[in-house]
Amino acid sequence: MITYTLILSERFPATHPRHGEPTDFKHKFIRAMACRRMSSEDLKLHTIRANPWLWVRRFEQINAGKACLSVRMWSGKPYASKQEELWRLTKADGIGMQLLYLPVEDSGFCYVLNSMHSIQTKAVDPEIVANHDGLLLQDWRPWFQSHNPSEPLAIIHFTNFKY
Secondary structure: OEEEEEEOOOEOOOOOOOOOOEOOHHHHHHHHHHHOOOOOOOOOOEEEEOOHHHHHHHHHHHHOOOEEEEEEEEOOOOOOOOEEEEEEEOHHHOOEEEEEEOOOOOOOOEEEEOOOOOOOEEEEOHHHHHHHOOOOHHHHHHHOOOOOOOOOEEEEEOOOOOO
C-alpha cells in the first residue's frame, strides 16, 4: 500500500503575525480522531493545502484502496529531526478531499466544490472553515494571505465531515 505523508505545523510560519508560536494542531487533531465529533473550534477536522492537483491524484489512489494517509509532525526541528506519526488514515476512516476557493474580500464567503468535475459550489462562512482547520479566523486569514483567490486549495478532511 502506498503511504502519503501529511505533516502538520507545530508552530505558525515565519510569514504569519504569530510566527514561532505553537499552533496546538497536534492536540486538536488527536482530539478530533478520538471523538470524531462533527464540529468544534477545539478540533482540527481538516487541513488546507496549496497543491490541489497533487492531492486529487493522491485521493484517487486512497479512494481505490491503494493508498493511505499518514498524518505526522516533526519530533524536533523541521527537516532536521524524525517525523512522528500521529495517525494513519484510509478511505474506511471517512477521509476525503474537497476544493476550496478563498473569499476575494474579507467579508465574503469561501466556496467549496466536492470534486474537480463538480460545477456546484457551496458557500461557507470563512469563520467555520477556519474553526474546522483548528484556527481562529484572525489567525487563519494571514496563513493564506499570499494565496491567489482565483486558484483552488485542497481541503483534506481527517473525518467523514464534509462541507
